[in-house]
């Protein structure tokens with residue numbers, strides 16, 4: 041019997057595995073080629089091509105703890121996070137509040153942005169005050185308050201009708217959540233503006249050598265205990281052990297464990313963990329994810345580019361909502377501009393759904409064309425391009441999500457849940473929930489070990 045079986049080799053599962061590595065563990069990952077899940081990057085010389093999570097939490101976070109424990113280096117993301125391309129102009133500096141006056145636009149268009157902009161600015165202040173950490177409270181209490189903020193209506197209901205210019209300005213920001221404005225809660229939408237306008241607060245670091253350095257590094261440490269291509273079909277919790285059934289290379293397997301960490305997306309956990317409490321299984325079935333389609337482009341320019349010095353570039357009227365200059369990480373440490381670069385684009389929510397059935401090569405061409413519209417000449421410098429699709433791109437906070445949180449996070453017996461759907465900070469939630477699940481499993485294992493010895 042294993043001490044712990046960890047199901048899912050994404051960031052949550054690997055964080056749990058890392059903390060449980062001194063026990064007799066096994067990690068079961070359905071992908072037959074790689075661990076990492078929605079963390080996916082590949083190195084190309086000094087550059088990194090990236091398709092998944094790219095911005096990580098800083099000081100005081102579980103992410104920083106994991107990076108320190110695993111000896112993984114990170115850096116503050118260099119470059120502006122507030123680039124924006126609209127109506128043929130690219131802005132990258134100055135307060136975002138001044139952008140409506142600096143983009144080419146009719147006065148009527150500008151005026152139509154002012155009213156929702158002012159309303160949002162006030163509510164961002166209210167949000168920032170409401171969600172600030174309070175002395176003595178646990179992270180769980182704060183998390184519940186974040187979910188509770190304006191959780192009774194959608195962002196579309198909150199913001200009301202927007203002009204065409206207003207839509208270009210506000211909707212791409214909200215859609216980065218992987219939800220459309222009529223799916224996302226008003227509070228989560230306001231939270232996104234708080235994140236963007238307060239620039240980098242929360243997630244502002246990058247992993248040196250690419251995000252997969254972290255996930256592959258952990259997998260390497262526990263390599264003989266990671267099973268790839270192992271699709272878990274059923275998890276049954278019993279009084280003193282858990283039975284895990286999985287299929288690998290067409291062969292059915294069964295493994296017994298004292299504890300299990302379920303670090304799969306919520307809908308898979310719902311399907312597989314067949315005898316968790318009914319209310320918990322129902323809560324799992326209600327979690328919503330939006331898709332992400334992501335493109336990565338390695339470039340071979342030999343001269344400075346207009347986006348040097350900018351990391352995040354919001355785009356309106358394009359096939360992606362945001363372009364992320366991965367080359368910025370090299371720019372931030374070089375003395376002289378070196379040749380080459382790396383760009384990432386992504387299309388969340390309905391934009392991703394629109395591209396879902398289009399073949400990846402065509403999507404890559406569309407992305408390149410759109411990047412070329414913003415940065416003329418871009419198409420001629422692309423050396424390598426690849427698109428990846430993520431069905432469970434990101435979980436998002438919808439109206440009513442807040443009331444599921446107590447059920448999802450209540451203490452369990454032997455099956456402990458982990459994954460980004462348990463909170464609102466994506467990779468940071470994945471890691472912290474992995475740590476919590478590992479701690480609960482280790483605590484039970486230690487108690488039972490002492491009982492057996494006694």
Ligand SMILES: Cc1cc2nc3c(=O)[nH]c(=O)nc-3n(C[C@H](O)[C@H](O)[C@H](O)COP(=O)(O)OP(=O)(O)OC[C@H]3O[C@@H](n4cnc5c(N)ncnc54)[C@H](O)[C@@H]3O)c2cc1C
Nearest residue numbers: 048050051052070077078092093094095272459460466467
């Ligand atoms: C394009 C994109 C950009 C993003 N950008 C950011 C960002 O900048 N910052 C940020 O913080 N977050 C970002 N995210 C989100 C972030 O990547 C995720 O929050 C995080 O990686 C989730 O980790 P996880 O372990 O919870 O889930 P996953 O990574 O989904 O891991 C779950 C694992 O379970 C495996 N699995 C599924 N079913 C089974 C089964 N039946 N049996 C065994 N294994 C199974 C999967 O293959 C997967 O490896 C982004 C995501 C995408 C797609």
